[in-house]
Amino acid sequence: MGSSGPDWELWRTFDAVMREGSLSAAARALGLSQPTTGRHIAELEAALGADALFTRSARGLQPTVTAQALAPHAQAMAAAAAALTRTASAPTDAAAGVVRISASEVIGAEVLPSILAALRWSQPSLVFELLLTNASSDLLRRDADLAVRMTPPQQKALLAKPVGRIGLGLYAHRNYLARSGPLAKLEDLANHAVIGFDRDAAALRSFHAELALLPDFTLRTDNQLAQLAAVRAGFGVGVVQDPIAQRDPTLVPVLREAFVAHLDVWIVMHEDLRTTRRIRIAFDALVEGMSAHVRAGEA
Amino acid sequence: MGSSGPDWELWRTFDAVMREGSLSAAARALGLSQPTTGRHIAELEAALGADALFTRSARGLQPTVTAQALAPHAQAMAAAAAALTRTASAPTDAAAGVVRISASEVIGAEVLPSILAALRWSQPSLVFELLLTNASSDLLRRDADLAVRMTPPQQKALLAKPVGRIGLGLYAHRNYLARSGPLAKLEDLANHAVIGFDRDAAALRSFHAELALLPDFTLRTDNQLAQLAAVRAGFGVGVVQDPIAQRDPTLVPVLREAFVAHLDVWIVMHEDLRTTRRIRIAFDALVEGMSAHVRAGEA
DNA sequence: TCGACCCCATGCAATTTTGTATAGCAGACC
């Protein structure tokens, strides 16, 4: 019985069409010709039954409800295919090949570079890919090999190692403080420029718990790198990870007693990758590097 | 750039070869010819670089370390492909098509049948697949659409609904009790036939916590259906879910005060499937049916 | 030790899949 579904290659085309929005664009992305992508989609539609996947138009293909329901699975398939080529990029027992790391934007921009630089110095054959997104992207969907996570490990299939706790505090640039009014009590914040989140529900909630009577933010953005940059530029007061703030002598902690929060940090990997040497090497390096980072913040 | 890895269809062949153990068997499973599968593997090996995936022998193909590292990703891909055909098996907005449900063996054999029977009565176009395994199989890997879980939801991408708590108790058949010695205190168990787990580490641990001084089991098996059958057959004393035991008047609860345990039950589904009507219908039916089951045990 | 069986590898013809070229259509912009 070979009839267990269509040719997998058709799903790859489907995924590309969903992503690119038209047969022609998908053909370009895949390195195929436009008639071929069109035939692939036609073949899928024929194989799946009566209802069409797309409505054709001169402006491209618009996915039907069915196609929209299929899309996430196709993406999962694509992620697995990418993981396959990544894993095969070098022998399992070699300290070479591609390692794909998922982390938050702040960690990826402020902390990982030095860790990876050191690692590459000792392991010159490693190649890194960074997937920087705050929405903790799916290790389970194999979008990445390793991840730096701020939430406890959620899944048996994942191998997680805690590396400590990053303190969060309110900071401001000394130039800002020199020009602004007093900031000794939590209530003083009402007269200050406060940098915070815009719509990120999860982040807002977690900070609400810690900082119940926070005034309205003066600068709102969900991009934490922008928040950090704003604090450094002297715009106002914002939440900064202690170890990052302490590297910059111009940043001054404020309201140390009034605001306390922290992030528990984990390094996470797929259990499947346990035996792949380059992943293991990168895992260990991340554990060590992030541990050092966390300790630096405790000083 | 279309050169992002080999033809996906090759991975399907790879997965089949890993599963079946030989080119010929894989060819049979896929409905292809043996030369074709051989060529697929050869093409993969050529595409991935120097090191081979399999060592050829007259008894089949033996996977190398690299191939073993690739296998789980290929399985993930296969699961996603299966989910695609399943999802496409009927229009998204139809109360028809295949719904794949993961649950423990006991739930699948003792509880689900009546729930699904009732559901099928009101929705005759639904088709069900049961994946009965105690190792909570991966919803995230898209092995199933829905799951009945005894552990709290671990993943953001999953939509989980608690349906209550199933009590666990020690039970024995009345015929057994009529012939055996007294059973009033926990210590009396030493003189009884006790049915329990064999090697299932997780299960053993969870029961050790509840029943510290449990004697050595007289009948050991990790198959919980066999445990249940043994209790029903009057072999001895075993742990049974209250709602299941109470349906059978010949089963008598014993040591009610000494042993108390419970399982929190959740119905879990992929967030991706939220908009697929048949999955939603089955989800709601499972929530209602399992809630009723749980309540039945509280009587 | 022989035979039966299952396995992989290879040559060749048929089929399938793909690409090229082209036509037709809808919207954007001057």
Added chain:
DNA sequence: GGTCTGCTATACAAAATTGCATGGGGTCGA
């Protein structure tokens, strides 16, 4: 209103993939 761009759909030839048949080699059991 005309032109330009981007899209899909179709005809036909080239290329690639597949299946069939067959050969060679190893393992198991009588």
